[in-house]
Amino acid sequence: MKEYNISTLIAITMDITAENQVKTGTVLLDAVATHDSVRVNVDDKMISLLMSESSSRKDVHEAIKAGALRPDIMPFARQYLQDNLMPKISPLRQDDFCTQIIESMRADKKVSDGFCNTMQNLYANQQYLDFATYADLYALSITNLPSGVVTSPEDMIFLTQESRRCPLDNAELWKKSRKKGTPFIYTYQIIQIYPEDLPDELKPVFNAIHLPPRSLDSDDNRIAVCSNCAKKYLDDPNPDDYRRLVESKRAYKTKQASEKISASSAIEDEIVMIIQAIASIEGGTHLEPFTDVLKIKEKILPENNLLEEAVRNDVVRYYPFIEKQFSLLDDVGMSTFNVIRSEVTTCYEKYEREGLEQSEIVYELTEWLLTANRLGRKLRIAASIVISFFIQNCAVFKPHNLNVDVAELTEESL
Ligand SMILES: [Zn+2]
Incomplete structure (x- = not known):
């Protein structure tokens, strides 16, 4: 467990006392909730919401949270735990109780080393009631929500x-x-x-x-x-x-498997369409001169970074496929390949000098490839895979040599 909070403490205590979740949670919360100045009614629902594994998990009731930090409530909580919790902890499990709590506190970066040491000392001195009181009040006083995110x-x-x-x-x-x-x-x-x-x-x-x-x-x-x-x-x-x-x-698993298969064959079809379009280009192609860095930066939305990440993986996956498609082309196709490659190389090096990220260059070149070949935006993902293929070519391929060793192309070089 990477977090120490009330749900962690309830889970540990349940295991040690062999009691159910509601009973265990109620004892740990009531140590503060039943105090005259707090008076919060702890019920089954409150406990199950504290223990939820998903984003429906709730934080500790505000009045309990505030009460756990009040010095005047500490003796009350201590007495309450002495009467209601300590009798349930068998001497056989007392060590387990303390070490599990200390371990989860140490694993949680938000718990200070000083506090962990205090707990360690209470345990070493066998001050078990104080240990339990501190463990409980601390857990009640801090957030119970999963670290910072609404949904993982x-x-x-x-x-x-x-x-x-x-x-x-x-x-x-x-x-x-x-x-x-x-x-x-x-x-x-x-x-x-x-x-x-x-x-x-x-x-x-x-x-x-x-x-x-x-x-x-x-x-x-x-x-x-x-x-x-x-x-x-x-x-x-x-x-x-x-x-x-x-x-x-x-x-769901069946559906997922079939989607995976159809998605990958659709991409392959699209790659073939793009390569055929490239091969049918007459004469040289010309890239629009590069004008405005900002314009491109604006177009790159944060979600595209994830897409680019996916494209990188796709290049590794489709590399042999793309290579094979090009090798199937006739001489004319091969010379077109060389034209495209040199255009992409020039453009890539130029954009790189301008300080663009590789993902931005892929984006811009993909747009160009689609426009130059009058291809629809629907082919964008396949086109960016082809562009990434060419970009890798700049760095990895020897001039005029298509027979590259694919194994050399590690993920790192992408
Ligand atoms: Zn339902």
């Missing part, structure tokens, strides 16, 4: 898998927000398809439907569902829902 990229992958709809009841997993600054409201949670804590008596029924994957933490066992269904399924996993989750995961 990983979450997005699981979300798009379900095309925004819950596989169990078809509810929307996220919707546009009307509030400024928050573009989306997320209403999903990522759950395990085969639940880790599945009761033993249900295992044969579940296994008969579909055997669990070797690791329950693997992506194959994770799926996004709406918060309502997540809660229902986690509290009461039933075979019907399990079957539907397994099936929608399988359907």
